[in-house]
Amino acid sequence: MQQHDQDGLPQPQRRGAVIAIAVSIALSVMDSSIANVALPTIAADLRVEPAEAILVVNAYQIAVIMSLLPLASLGEKLGYERIYRCGLMLFIASSFFCAMAGSLTELTLARVAQGFGAAGLMSVNTALVRLIYPQRLLGQGMGINALVVATSSVLGPGVASAVLSVAHWPWIFALNIPIGLAALTLALRFLPATPRASRRFDAGSALLSAGTFGMLMTGAEQLARGAPPVRALLLLAGGVLCGILLWRRQSGRAAPLLPVDLLRIPIFALSVATSVGSFMAQMMTFVALPFFLQHDLGRTQVETGLLMMPWPLALIVMSPLAGRASDRVPAGLLGGVGLACMAAGLALLATLPAAPNTFDIGWRMALCGLGFGLFQTPNNRTLLTAAPRERSGGASGMLSTARLTGQTLGAALAALCLRMVDGGPQLALLGASCIAAAAALISFTRLRAAPR
Template sequence: MQQEDRDGLPQPQRRGAVLAIAVAIALAVIDSSIANVALPAIAADLRVSSADVILVVNAYQIAVVVSLLPLASLGEKLGYERIYRAGLTLFILASFFCAMADSLTGLTIARIAQGLGAAGLMSVNTALVRFIYPNRLLGRGMGINALVVASSSVLGPGVASAVLSVAHWPWIFAINIPIGLAALVLALRYLPATPRARRRFDVASALFSAATFGLLMTGVEQFARGGSPLVAGPLVLAGLLAGFLLVRRQAGRTAPLLPVDLLRIPIFALSIATSICSFAAQMLTFVALPFFLQHDLGRTQVETGLLMMPWPLVLIVVSPLAGRASDKLPAGLLGGVGLGLMATGLCLLSLLPDAPGAFDIGWRMALCGLGFGLFQTPNNRTILSSAPRERSGGASGMLSTARLLGQTTGAALAALCLRLIGAGGADTALLVAAAIAACAAVISFTRLRATPR
């Protein structure tokens, strides 16, 4: 029987499929930040500058952003489970080459491949949930999936700290291999067969999409690392041209690869803008903090990871509570208050005394996690619910794209601060992150006038 003829999966197949998705997507999301704590050590080991080593983070993010929407569209054509399994296989292989890399160039190429594999997981993750759970339990499935993504997005430093306490930095990538293989076995056995769309895959639109995000993000990254404006400028302009051609080609289509038409819905557009700004502030913080804690405050790699853990721990507790609160309170209010708390926490981190104790750092990190937790789940719920039901796939793709655009921009801004300011760059980066979070809070509050709730 085809999966489209059934209402979800029976037990125990459902449990196996949920576990396969949870483990794989957690690996993909964690690896967007797992290298952050180790960046100073990687820079020293590979003999590159602090600004240059951030390419290890940006290469992964750019690869995901470039391929996310094309792979989502390809999943509709070939089957979501096939894209998921292929992405997981590539992710495992690329993790091996990341662990074996002995130069920044080699590590960057492996991270690009790893990002392409991660995009295969992220692009169809939400769509698979719809075929795993019966309709009556779909909300529960979406909630579990959102919690995994939300907690994984900030667990990277803690996981890295645990690994670095007993091993060298290549092991933060090598650990993906056995866990990924276990997830692949589960995916091969339990993931359901999904419908195949009969329409043709739009190769031209996929190429325009990849060029738009790839050229724009690469141009910004080049500028942030001190590249020549004669190189960065044309890359950005070429990306804008590709974006124009993509929007023009997609105009009037019922299922566009880049669903920019959804941005005509005010609450949707404001929620996407809030998401981009908030994730930019988060990634800017998580890239700058290891340099701030290790170079400015003299903490070790392991101490750095542990000191960053209050953020994800509080987030894990607050996210489901915020999700329930969003049933009664508008996301604009919850997000505005939360992002205001996050901006306050970031300002307080930048104003730490010269020799702060662990508690001084920890409660500020917890305040940031509290604020981010109040924002994220209600915001995601608003993005998905404000789009027409038949456009849920496009809304999900835009949600992931907004998160990744924000994270890539944040990493580039961190590199820019470290390059231009040097020794005080990490401290300045925290203030910039606070300013961006404050802007996101303002945007979130404006949603109160864009929604009847």
């Protein structure tokens, strides 16, 4: 087993570790959106309203975001590779129960367990990348990892469409099992031993962190679903209270579970805020589009997945170009321009003509993907390199927390739009456009916060 005091892993161990991480993180990120295309079918099959079916997406997101920072901190104590392997095992097992679910309650509980497993992967993913690659190749490793995450986050609908063209919706989740087992085999063999911190794990802060994010996100989700306002407001108030207590408990600590030390770095904090906004806009879009394309435009679920594919394809093309450009161009500028393009593409999607052809939809989706790709890789690189190397776990957890916070809030806002008005999908797309534009403005402010 490779020791953590060496500069990266030798070949072929590095290659095996990279493949294990890439495959498993792709599965966990993809599952945040893979069910979106099937939501209308799941709602009909399980005899629930469309706004209720969105709980299949939100339950996963909430479980992940509740446990990300505690697991990142636990990884620094027990070893990143142990958290990663255990998370992958839980993800595989819960995918089986998702596929076997016969009611919305069963599917939701299985998705919660799946989210906890995914959090084990996401929380320490970037920290492992920093140990797998030698310092001279660290930029390359981060670029590959950012591309996998960014692509996977929008590839879910296309994969779901391919599965649904030949099978029923449970197979969307069953697909994780053989692929996950292959990744687990590689992870058990190739992931390196990682440093173990001598400090004690702060269980009190972990509970406060879970309470903060869990109650805030659940409260937002309850409001979106039309739950009694008193219940939702109590959850939101509880989340705010836990957050205040967590902030006070963590302030002044050398390596806090909630990385308040990193959030005091302007470029880090602005990059986190930009990431939250971008993923809010993305998730609002990917929840609303299936309903828009299938219910309003009369497309099939297979056609829906294919029509959404230009976004990830454009992202795949743009991400490596953006990564190379970030060596010379400030991330604040690249991110601002990229998010402005995304905002324009979303506004154009919301204002499609009554009977658009495939090209009308496709080029608008591609514009969104190009903009998101121009933003994502430079933003991730800036966020991660702003943190000291010894705080890799905290930075990795915060990067994933920002993404999941945005995705969870975006899904809740999309559900609110779908529930409140007849033209809900178009309203969600316009809202996503406004959020992307606001994130672009935040990105531009980074030009004054740091030279890169």
